[in-house]
Amino acid sequence: MPQRSATNKVMLEVVKTACSNCNLRELCMPLGLDHREMEKLDEMVSARHRIRRGEHLYRAGQRFDAIYAIRSGFFKTDVLIEDGRDQVTGFQMTGELLGLDGISTETHSCNAVALEDSEVCVIPFSHLEGLSREIRTLQHHFHKVMSREIVRDHGVMMLLGTMRAEERLAAFLLNLSQRFTARGYSPAEFYLRMTRDEIGSYLGLKLETVSRAFSRFQEEGLIAVQQKYVRILDTAGLKKLMSHQRG
Amino acid sequence: MPQRSATNKVMLEVVKTACSNCNLRELCMPLGLDHREMEKLDEMVSARHRIRRGEHLYRAGQRFDAIYAIRSGFFKTDVLIEDGRDQVTGFQMTGELLGLDGISTETHSCNAVALEDSEVCVIPFSHLEGLSREIRTLQHHFHKVMSREIVRDHGVMMLLGTMRAEERLAAFLLNLSQRFTARGYSPAEFYLRMTRDEIGSYLGLKLETVSRAFSRFQEEGLIAVQQKYVRILDTAGLKKLMSHQRG
DNA sequence: CGGAGACTTGACCCCAATCAATTGCGGTGG
DNA sequence: CCACCGCAATTGATTGGGGTCAAGTCTCCG
Incomplete structure (x- = not known):
């Protein structure tokens, strides 16, 4: 004391x-x-x-x-x-x-x-x-x-090499959610600190594509998004999205 | 002794x-x-x-x-x-x-x-x-x-995230060349140990795209390629290819 | 309240994926 | 030795996902 x-x-x-x-x-x-x-x-x-x-x-x-x-x-x-x-x-x-x-x-x-x-x-x-x-x-x-950093990088390589745009964004959101959770924050609700352009750069996509994917996720009821504020509504849905190559 | x-x-x-x-x-x-x-x-x-x-x-x-x-x-x-x-x-x-x-x-x-x-x-x-x-x-x-492994991975992320097909293959060949050189082998001539499919997987491309890129490089006189045998004819040309986003 | 930057949305286009056919090559056995 | 098989690679035709260009909206902040 x-x-x-x-x-x-x-x-x-x-x-x-x-x-x-x-x-x-x-x-x-x-x-x-x-x-x-x-x-x-x-x-x-x-x-x-x-x-x-x-x-x-x-x-x-x-x-x-x-x-x-x-x-x-x-x-x-x-x-x-x-x-x-x-x-x-x-x-x-x-x-x-x-x-x-x-x-x-x-x-x-x-x-x-x-x-x-x-x-x-x-x-x-x-x-x-x-x-x-x-x-x-x-x-x-x-x-x-x-070593964990190396494994993480392999995950990103996987993402960039094999996933389509919406899968990448889903993976990104789920990853953020998990990391916020580990820090005691809400797994379902957070503010993005980065711009669409930065997300796109990380995911190997253009900012317009990121924006469209956000909109699509919202239409489909997977998330609620308003600018930098994101609320995940259907984690399972996002996960499912990642395991389908097409459709 | x-x-x-x-x-x-x-x-x-x-x-x-x-x-x-x-x-x-x-x-x-x-x-x-x-x-x-x-x-x-x-x-x-x-x-x-x-x-x-x-x-x-x-x-x-x-x-x-x-x-x-x-x-x-x-x-x-x-x-x-x-x-x-x-x-x-x-x-x-x-x-x-x-x-x-x-x-x-x-x-x-x-x-x-x-x-x-x-x-x-x-x-x-x-x-x-x-x-x-x-x-x-x-x-x-x-x-x-x-740490070098982490840096290498960042290079691959760069490649997967920002480069087009031919740039990726050029980068790949130049990287191989450099590594063979460091081991005392010819910088310009080597056998690929991997298939087109494996190259494609690494580069985030389909094997057909890899094959086409090889053919194009050959047409343009940058390399001579016959199956797994590759001979680099124009290193500078390959490097130049990598620094142009389009064209 | 006005301006700049971030974001969204639409229309069009292009590169690489996909589908498909063919060729080339190496190994195996008759 | 050569015919055959299976895999790898090449090449062509077509398609589609994401890039590009462009217009407009939203938001934050001075």
């Missing part, structure tokens, strides 16, 4: 931002650590960083030296190639990590942009590797997180 | 399959290790495994406990979903690792199939984590390899 003293406010601030007291600890890095290990983690994750909506957390080409855990907010990552084309490679929410792509070349290979005012915890990568060598659990957890 | 003795032959066999003497050491796990560290790696990577063309190295759903380094041969990985659709998520060649996707859930999330008679080195994962805690260089290298 925090001491009642003149330093109370500062204490609270510190407590509030420590991994050991973070309400994301079941989703984020601390998973599975004991008390002593958690303290070491707290030391490592000393810096926090606020990012305003629309600002970059990092840009492709910048030197990599830390990964970031999202404490609050919402991000997108995107890559762009010379001729101007770009693609959103992912949307990240609280408890998820950003920057894993930078490890390989020690240079960030994509851009990370806040889609709403956000706060991230800075995890200096060399410290993380150091602590991983001491704490088995942390090491293993980190490996799992990287 | 191997001793001249009755055990000579056995010795040679051991030497031949040790990481420290493997001609892939600049591509594979040993990268950057000193002599002592290399010896420890040799101990860890004790088992080898032969896989015949068409056989599975592992299947989705099987328990994960090792990753595999390809010593010789060629593999594909694919995922399949309930309704029967499947997608090739990658083609792997010598020196590359297989099985990273299994770390996250301790269960393989895709199938790995040999496209020609192959040999892999078995790297028990718990041993690898153990050794990573001892050897900084190995740990860092392993992290880089995982």
Whole structure:
């Protein structure tokens, strides 16, 4: 319990931002650590960083030296190639990590942009590797997180390679729903933080196609949608949509 | 130097399959290790495994406990979903690792199939984590390899999300060329180990489309292709193709 | 209240999918 | 050795899903 003293406010601030007291600890890095290990983690994750909506957390080409855990907010990552084309490679929410792509070349290979005012915890990568060598659990957890990212990417490849437009959007909505649920939010009702254009880029579709698919889903009673607000009315219906190649 | 003795032959066999003497050491796990560290790696990577063309190295759903380094041969990985659709998520060649996707859930999330008679080195994962805690260089290298896989996946997402058929095939051929080059083979001439159907699955195209694109490239003098044999005649032309959205 | 950006909707078009026929190739057995 | 089989690949004709272009509506915010 925090001491009642003149330093109370500062204490609270510190407590509030420590991994050991973070309400994301079941989703984020601390998973599975004991008390002593958690303290070491707290030391490592000393810096926090606020990012305003629309600002970059990092840009492709910048030197990599830390990964970031999202404490609050919402991000997108995107890559762009010379001729101007770009693609959103992912949307990240609280408890998820950003920057894993930078490890390989020690240079960030994509851009990370806040889609709403956000706060991230800075995890200096060399410290993380150091602590991983001491704490088995942390090491293993980190490996799992990287692997999960690979599996997720395979899922997106599947989506882009084999699904038609409406299936892609259904998969996208169900995925969002599941992730909001894991964070204690409603599985059926949420605000999209990204534009139709960004959804389209992620799903390999044009914004008009995304918009049409939303409208169709609404006509069919699968969802209620009004701009960024989405309410899922028929989860089973959306799932069924995904398992039919045509029709 | 191997001793001249009755055990000579056995010795040679051991030497031949040790990481420290493997001609892939600049591509594979040993990268950057000193002599002592290399010896420890040799101990860890004790088992080898032969896989015949068409056989599975592992299947989705099987328990994960090792990753595999390809010593010789060629593999594909694919995922399949309930309704029967499947997608090739990658083609792997010598020196590359297989099985990273299994770390996250301790269960393989895709199938790995040999496209020609192959040999892999078995790297028990718990041993690898153990050794990573001892050897900084190995740990860092392993992290880089995982990260590289993530970056590669982003490249594929880009390809699937934004490129048209011919661009995809051009990108695919250039990528193969580059990887063969890194292994000391000709950059301009190689045999494809996979079918048109498998290429198509990987690129999000139907096999007929792949075939047509091959034919078109040949007509335009970019490549010479006869079944599985491919000869790149105009690398610059293929690259140029990739940077034009239409035309 | 006015303007800019986000979104929706419609009409048309094009690239790749689909359907279908044929050719080429490698292995197997008479 | 060659005929045959089955699979892989090529090629053609047609179709359709999503892209493109364009017009209009909604919303947020200064």
